[in-house]
Amino acid sequence: MKHKPVVVGVDGSPAASVAISWGAKEAAALRSPLHLVYALTPGSSPAQAGDVIHKAVEQARGSASGIVIDSRIESGSPSAALVKASGTAAVVVIGSRGLGLMAGALVGSTGLDLAANARCPVIVVRPDLGSTTGVRVVIGYDGSPTADEALAFGIEHARRHDLGVRVVAAQPEGTELHRITEDELRAAVQAHGGRDAELIQITGHPAEHILRLASDAALIVLGARGRGGFAGMLIGSVSQTVLHHADCPVAVIPAAATGG
Numbered sequence: 001m002k003h004k005p006v007v008v009g010v011d012g013s014p015a016a017s018v019a020i021s022w023g024a025k026e027a028a029a030l031r032s033p034l035h036l037v038y039a040l041t042p043g044s045s046p047a048q049a050g051d052v053i054h055k056a057v058e059q060a061r062g063s064a065s066g067i068v069i070d071s072r073i074e075s076g077s078p079s080a081a082l083v084k085a086s087g088t089a090a091v092v093v094i095g096s097r098g099l100g101l102m103a104g105a106l107v108g109s110t111g112l113d114l115a116a117n118a119r120c121p122v123i124v125v126r127p128d129l130g131s132t133t134g135v136r137v138v139i140g141y142d143g144s145p146t147a148d149e150a151l152a153f154g155i156e157h158a159r160r161h162d163l164g165v166r167v168v169a170a171q172p173e174g175t176e177l178h179r180i181t182e183d184e185l186r187a188a189v190q191a192h193g194g195r196d197a198e199l200i201q202i203t204g205h206p207a208e209h210i211l212r213l214a215s216d217a218a219l220i221v222l223g224a225r226g227r228g229g230f231a232g233m234l235i236g237s238v239s240q241t242v243l244h245h246a247d248c249p250v251a252v253i254p255a256a257a258t259g260g
Contacts, residue, residue, distance in 0.1 A: 003032040004090035004120075005070070008060075009082050009110070010036050012052040015095025015127040020056055022125050022249060023093040024063035029160050030090055033068040034060055037085050039078040049073050079113035086118035091251070093123040096243070115224045115239060115252040121153050123219075125249040134218030134248055136164035140210050140238065141188065143180050146223025148188065149253040154221035155194040157251070161218065165189075165197035168213055170206035207241035214248065221251040 008023035010016045020036070027034040036056045038049050053071045060069050074081035086092050096111055114122045139154040141147045151167070158165045167189055169180045182201060189197050202209045214220050225236045243250050 003030060004088060005033045005035040006030065007035045007037055007082065007085045007089040007092045008056075009078055009092070009094045010038050010052060010056040011078065012048075012055070013095065013127070015125075016056070017059065017095070018125050018127045019093045019095040019123075020059050021063045022123065023091075024060040024067060026091065026093070026123075027067045028064040032090055033070055034064075035085065035089070036060065036069065036071040037081055038071075038073045039081040040073050040075050041077060046073070078110045079117070082110070082114055083117050083119070086114070086120045086122075089120045091121045091123055092118055093125065096124050096126050111243065112240070115243070115254055117256055118254045119256045120254075121149075121221075121257060122252045122254065123249055124243055124252065126246075134163070134214075134216050136166050136217055137219045137221060138166045138168060138210060138214040138217040140206060140220070140222045140242075141167050141169045141180065141185065142206070142223070143184065143188070144223055144225070145258045146225060146253045146255055148192075149258050150221045150223050150251075151188060151192045151194065153251060153253060154219070155189070155192045155197070157219060157221070159193075163218055165194050166213060166217075167194070167197050167199050168206075168210050169199075169201045170209045171201070171203045172205065173203055207238045207245075210238070210242055211245055214246065217248045219249050219251055220246050222253070224252050224254045 006023045006027040008019050038053050040049050082092050111124050137154045137158040139150050169185050222239050224239050
């Protein structure tokens with residue numbers, strides 16, 4: 001069986017460097033090839049693009065030995081190139097812009113565009129995280145189709161990396177809308193093989209609880225748009241808040257990855 005590639009967006013930035021390391025290790029774990037993609041925007045230098053790609057390949061080789069590495073330079077915007085690559089990918093990995101920018105700009109427009117439109121899970125890693133390693137995967141669940149995909153992806157990732165699983169179903173205060181019962185939560189998790197998962201049901205703002213309960217996480221997994229999404233938003237407010245504030249990599253499952 002041919003394994004789908006792990007795709008990493010590269011641009012020579014420190015954020016992309018962290019994404020390359022994460023993506024190379026994940027490609028090794030999946031026994032998948034690694035595809036490094038550079039988007040050549042109008043006015044940028046092909047020579048510089050070639051240099052960035054060369055260094056990215058060398059870094060990937062140093063991060064995980066034995067993986068097959070493919071690199072390509074695409075014309076156009078990073079989000080367009082990576083959305084295109086997502087059609088045949090296992091995951092797409094990008095670096096967020098990291099800290100040091102004004103509030104609201106921690107995750108660049110490419111990240112938000114990908115989280116909305118990619119056809120596979122998108123992993124956003126922060127360049128300022130250093131080598132922090134967590135012990136579990138934290139999954140946000142609200143019963144939506146993307147949340148079901150998040151369960152499947154998160155539980156499989158935890159199994160592959162020998163991590164614990166914590167599933168958080170947070171109920172916004174003052175509403176019975178979309179309340180997930182304990183039985184529904186357990187059934188959904190067990191349907192994806194998460195028999196030993198820790199299940200937590202909480203009332204309050206979902207993003208705040210997910211962030212608090214992910215202090216020892218290696219990965220947070222969320223659907224891009226849950227049941228409470230507002231029309232016109234690229235991705236839901238919970239996903240945006242977690243992407244901006246998480247202390248670990250975040251996997252977002254776009255609606256297009258579920259056929260939605």
